[in-house]
Amino acid sequence: MTYSLRIADIPTSERPRERLMAFGPQSLSTAELIAILLGTGQGAGKLSSVGLGQYILKELSQCEEDPLSVMRNVGVGELTKIHGVGPAKATTIIAAIELGKRVFLSKPPELTVIDSPQAAANALSHNLMWQTQERFAILLMDVKNRLLGTKLLTIGTATETLAHPREIFREVLKHNATRLIIAHNHPSGNVEPSHQDIELTRQLLEGGQFLSLPILDHLILGNGDYGSIRQMTKLWEEYPQGE
Structure with missing residues (x-):
């Protein structure tokens, strides 16, 4: 040619x-x-x-x-x-x-304060942003919202992932974290929450109340964008986390 x-x-x-x-x-x-x-x-x-x-x-x-x-x-x-x-x-x-x-997608240094959805998305991007399969991860933080670490919990298929509340809270307790942000990715790039995303968030907020482990947000990441379920719904008004 x-x-x-x-x-x-x-x-x-x-x-x-x-x-x-x-x-x-x-x-x-x-x-x-x-x-x-x-x-x-x-x-x-x-x-x-x-x-x-x-x-x-x-x-x-x-x-x-x-x-x-x-x-x-x-x-x-x-x-x-x-x-x-x-x-x-x-x-x-x-x-x-x-x-x-x-x-x-570079991660922020340890003990960075996670004070916004953008800061949380930056910390989670390395594990979630450009992946072709759904992944579920958490940010582990101390009482001052300082980042203790990130944990990739599950990797699913191209369209779904599995995350059980028991596994999530086990990791939080194991690392002596006092609050957390949960997140997963949508390989399609659509960061609107699905019905399943809403229901999982509801279950986790209930668990956070029971265990006195505040969940600060649930983020959806994909193809350079992110969405905050906390900002898009009233779930945190229904299930206050005692932050």
């Missing part, structure tokens, strides 16, 4: 690397960011790296409207099926995607 525009034909001031240095990475398109990873790619009959970046995005969007959603979980085998992408280029792209995930 050929592409009419090559890196050598682009004015220096308009080349991806130069534009990134001059204006920052936000000024570049996704194809241009991929181009920087792939190098110049000059040569007769070859795509420029920008052209190859555009071609990769086009190929990845065959079954999805947004190729970035495909790239989040793409594998070497899928990328090397694209003309012009060998193992070296494929592993470079995947390494960059993984690094981006880790930067975005």
